[in-house]
Amino acid sequence: MKNRLFLVLAAALFLSACATGPTKVQQSLSHYKNGLNRMESGNDESALYEFNMAIAENPRNLDAHFAAGIIYYREKNFDKALDEFKTTISIDPAFGDGHHNLGLTYAQKKDYPDAIKEIRKAIDNPVYPTKGQALVNLGYVYDTIGDHEAAAKSFREALLAAPDNVAAMYSLADQYNKMNKADEAEKFYKKTIEAAPKSPQPYFELGLIYFKQGKNAAAQESLEKAKQLAPNTDLAAQADKYLDLLK
DSSP states (O other), X not given: OTTOXXXXXXXXXXXXXXXXXXXXXXXXXXXXHHHHHHHHTTOHHHHHHHHHHHHHHOTTOHHHHHHHHHHHHHTTOHHHHHHHHHHHHHHOTTOHHHHHHHHHHXXXXXXXXXXXXXXXXXXXXXXXXXXXXXXXHHHHHHHHTTOHHHHHHHHHHHHHHOTTOHHHHHHHHHHHHHTTOHHHHHHHHHHHHHHOTTOHHHHHHHHHHHHHHTOHHHHHHHHHHHHHHSTTSHHHHHHHHHHHHHO
């Protein structure tokens, strides 16, 4: 997935005392909080230990399963991440972050139909708070399988949900570019530049559009800007190749 997927990190506290005594629930909560503190300090190994202790005390601690799934995902242990995210939605079938991250994990395993299905479950949840982010991730999955029309639709919907979503702007421009819709691609690359003027990639892509259209002055301006924002990079080297052709 080209490392573009945005892992959802937040989870609402969801501790159940069912079949578990109050003492164990409190012990589970204590381990979970310790795990969060260690996770925030960058000690994922110690955090995972605490989350597993929380699960041992209370197997229905949704938050501990979710947090453990995040760490496994970061470690690229996608089989264990799948197990943890599946557990969260077995505890609460309406848990949007669980469906969303389960979908991202399926995508990492190249199981794209299940990835699409699970991310859509999060999107279709009327109270899911990060619908825009889920739509962007869904667009990335569609892009990976070459369905650019569906990807563009997802990015457009993401912009409706969150009009300032720069990733959605750039990705929509990218899809239009891949579909040879230069006018629409130009429009959204320009929107991306307005929203993130220090990002070199949209300048570069806009420069290529102008280059192909024979708009040499505009192409030179955009490519020079991309090179200025990303000196001594592969992008700058690519820009130089086109700038040489414009001389």
